[in-house]
Amino acid sequence: MRARQFDLIAFDWDGTLFDSTAIITRCIQLAVRDVGGTVPSDKEAAYVIGMGLMQALAHAAPDVPAYKYPELGARYRFHYMARQSDIVLFDGVLPLLADLRSRHHLLAVATGKSRRGLDEALRSSQLAGCFDGSRTADETAGKPDPRMLHELMAEFGVPPERTLMIGDTTHDLQMALSAGCASVGVSYGAHEPGDFEALGPRVVAHSVRALHDWLLQNA
Structure with a gap:
């Protein structure tokens, strides 16, 4: 050897x-939609995978104001938990x-x-x-x-x-x-x-x- x-x-x-890439991408998009932000494209959402969660969400949704970040994070976790068994x-x-x-x-x-x-x-x-x-x-x-x-x-x-x-x-x-x-x-x-x-x-x-x-x- x-x-x-x-x-x-x-x-x-x-x-x-x-x-897990496709599921995480979709959960980011759904979370941004839920808080009224501009939904990122598949490429934009996939780009932030690997960053810390709030860093990633802020990067993917630059038009979402900071005061909505807790809600944005909660919505991401909601969608992810609903799909995690598929990963x-x-x-x-x-x-x-x-x-x-x-x-x-x-x-x-x-x-x-x-x-x-x-x-x-x-x-x-x-x-x-x-x-x-x-x-x-x-x-x-x-x-x-x-x-x-x-x-x-x-x-x-x-x-x-x-x-x-x-x-x-x-x-x-x-x-x-x-x-x-x-x-x-x-x-x-x-x-x-x-x-x-x-x-x-x-x-x-x-x-x-x-x-x-x-x-x-x-x-």
Whole structure:
């Protein structure tokens, strides 16, 4: 077996591990409609996925006044809760994570979800116990600020050159770049893969299988 290049591998959640982009996009649009804002296009709504919730909603609905943000957030949560049972893991995620754990990589989640949201998702999915650590947008700085990765690296004593970030958005890849870490983009999530090039990912994987194969050869 080749020598391991990365000790810590951090994954984004939505659009990288879970097939949730379309549902989150629709929930953002419905929430903005409910509070009387201009409904963002699919592309505009998908762009903010990965940011912290209120940062994302404010960006997606710039004409919604700040005093309506609590209502906007509540409406998003209402629509998301009604649809969360329809969100499923991408095929191949479980064997991918199992193979990485068998190679003794430290695995983490760096997500724009809230701590409550991530903990609920972990409990209700097959991923409980798969990760050694996690950071959420409400307990540290949201993406693309690099603080999530800085904190995870400090927690496990892993330097940037031994850390890899995997995500489906430019927010994920910019976070990695700012933290001095390598990154891998996936094209099956929220952002267009053509936007990744300037952020220097090691590779852009077009499926979970392709991601799995690359990691086994290169991580």
